[in-house]
Amino acid sequence: MKKMRLGTLTLWLLIKRVIPCTLKYHRMQYHYYNQHLQEGKIVYMTKITIHNAKQGYRPVESPYMIRLNIRTQIAQLQDEPSDFPKYAFSLAPFPNLYQHAGNTEKFLDVIGRILAVSNTARVLTSSGTLKWKRIIHLGDLSGNMIELSLWGPRALEFQGESVYNIGQKNHVIAIFVGTSMKCIKESSYFLSGTSACRWYINENDIPEIKIFQKSLPTIPDQAVKKIDLQSADDIEKHIEQTTCLQLKDIDPFDKLRGNLDIITLAKSVIQDKDSMERVMSAQSQDVLAHNMSTSTKYLLLEPITPTAWNSCFSSKEHCS
Template structure:
């Protein structure tokens, strides 16, 4: 009997999202065991379930060896339910493991509890799954009972299925599901090449929104796509039904609906015209404060902000020498952060500057990206944008902008200059040089470092750059003009910029850092144009400006990442901020590191 036993559902997802406290005592079920005789750390491997997930990389510490045998846990009589009294977690590369240090057997039921699915240890695979599971129960309140489970590959009889909220669609819908929604966006049919050279085959995506404003993306492939493409029309309402095998995790990079899942329209799915038309797709936003977008890099979010400034539309050259139209729009909200929204192509051209500046804009499905530590937003064809969307949030934001914005100090959001926890992110030069830290993340790892400037390379510290805003490419002088190959333009004047290399050392080692224009201007007290004039007219002052920084100690905010140039990949460390060292904070950080060293096993 298992009905009176409550496992700690979702424990493994919370564990890998770092939401579990050290003193938590989860209740888990043992599904499989394997006793080990050749391990110095664990005596038994245990496949363990929390009722939603099971995880294979769990072990009993070797100190529990006698107790495991005494309680016959390795014989696996039934499916023991245990309370974990103490445990530890380890990470090695991409592999995560959990070691049980102490436990208590609560019962030995004969059956497995629930239908757990395997967790690999990667939390991004199941982001939002527990919230979706909890929302399943909401359907019965608004749309009647839950439908009965289908056979393995049963097609759907739409007339026999109760309606679901779109927000409640998830892989845990064990029965048939059916939604009603208006098509808010429909993409054109296109051909793609399949894996292993298969194809090409056709694909198109569309999005539907229900009466509550919840949206979901639906992807259709091959013959199914061709069959329903002409039937699906924008602004028309449909019933769409299917089974749980059509639901998959949403790719947040391309899915702007905000839903954790999307529907892969397969042969089990049915689309029907709906007589009850939804007049207009409801525009519902769950806006993220602009000051928090650094936590959501690579994801789509909802945004509500005031248009502070609209830049002119510019023509730039792509890497493959195509002309692209681009326009930057600066947004601000009550969090005080000023963020750039980049529009491309038709969106950039069509944006009405005169009618939108100093008004509220709502975006459903803005994509967050980071480049060189600076965060920005962009939209795609499936993003929904409304100026002055109806609702109290718009009124409140506009009132704030008119009354409080004029007296507010605005912050531009930059992960590099903003910094993190100095006590946690302080690193020695040796740790940066001799570990794999630069390669741990695709866009690099941010950290703090304290050191003395040992040398500054003055040659090549300044270069002539393109004067176009947003372009930092080096220009070449051709026929008394400066040519930018990226922008495919020539200019009578160029803009000088810094790219300074300097050697920094601490008690452990030395390393070369790169300092770019904004940070170098702040550090040396002169912009690159002024330094270029000194280099030409007063070489002594030019040299002294750089040499005055040698043998001075500072706190550096840096990013380390792997950089490829001329087919050679090597670590590159960029400086995002230089601060005067506060010795009291530095002392606390060193004490914290010594405490960690003392706690390491001998």
């Protein structure tokens, strides 16, 4: 990898975003960086190296990146230049976002009017973990809408109630930086904001926000709406109980519109080369059925083999 050393060259930087990372240096060096690298501060840096930018998730359009080391020196300027650029982003139009689905080359920055905001809720992710989530609906000047999901600490840090209250009588214009485009089942597209995501809301010193504001009517045609985001705990409270025999009588084509999900939850599993043994008591042979809006999820509390599951539908011996 080609790199070049900066010796006595003066370098002034505005810290745009501080992204959490793991430092390979001494704990004292971590505290040193943590003290001086704060967002919005203009700093003077020496003894750094310049490298080619990484291939994935680049926060800005630049072929190079700075790498710090144990000899890097950082000092904050006492008199910050008033004309020093404070923001760095490359706004992507909404219609162009879809082509970036699944692309990890760079982060995406967008501007839009906040149309709706949800509460925070702990939801179950595709990996099976629980994470905090908040949903935001953004609209552009052409009437296009995109959904943004904030995850983890970013979901909690976003001032949803404040945005909702302001949005009852005023426009709420926001720039979100450091997002990525996701797609589920090739039809549901949304922006995702994790640790690298930041936002600027109604910042009048940002020209792009001022231009967006002036393009809208003085009085909003609609207020910011609330989105009700259900948590995993709320969903679990509404689970209904049924037996295998009752499950047998359910016609998925009629009641579930052909959409049936079977999920096996095992408290403990005994597995060998030949089979998976039953480890729960006779009382645990019940099935929990939860009626969703578009499908029903049957949560099986007993780890059994596919053969045993099939026999459960044909024999009262397994389901009594």
